Amino acid sequence: MLPREFYARATLTVAEELIGKVLVHRTASGTASGMIVETEAYIGEDDPACHAACGPTRRNAPLYGAPGVAYVYLNYGIHYLVNAVTEEEGRPAAVLIRALEPIDNVPLMIRRRGSTTDVDLHRLCRGPGNLTRALGITLEENALDLTDSRLRIEDRGLVAGRVSWGPRIGIRVAVKRRWRCSVVGNRSVSHRITRA
């Protein structure tokens, strides 16, 4: 399990080093996990795309708290998105986890995704809304300590491959910042550039 010091660093550093780590969620119905292959950084009140852009609110409170804590919220009324809080208390910043390569308990994840999904491993945890559904992450997991709870991130010594940086996806502001980090050529990455 990654220690708090791992998260208490510059957010771009954490975003890159989270690649290849393993997000694990233990529930009553089983433990599911996947290797992180795509992340995005959201850094401070000066970042217009960060949820802290308008200052502290009830929803974004975890962003202002200790590093190594999960920030989960509901997006578009449908999808839960999970972040790892970074830097230090009082400095709102986090890394959004956007895609995983499935590892533990694929059958459970397929069940959670629903029968509409065919057994395509690369689509199972592709996209921030899809991976939370596969792992069973909801608002109940908001503010859980990633260093000491049923929701955690582990270093299993996996090698994900080379990474590249590009613009963040799905936002309408601060599009110029290239704060999205992903594994080159990994088929579980969302919004991959088709064609080489």
Add this chain to the structure above:
DNA sequence: CGTTCGATGCACT
């Protein structure tokens, strides 16, 4: 291949 569009719930002003 590509683009469009509806679903859906809650925090926020």
Add this chain to the structure above:
DNA sequence: GTGCATCGAACGT
């Protein structure tokens, strides 16, 4: 009442 850090179905080319 407004606006999302999305997804997938349903089209068009």
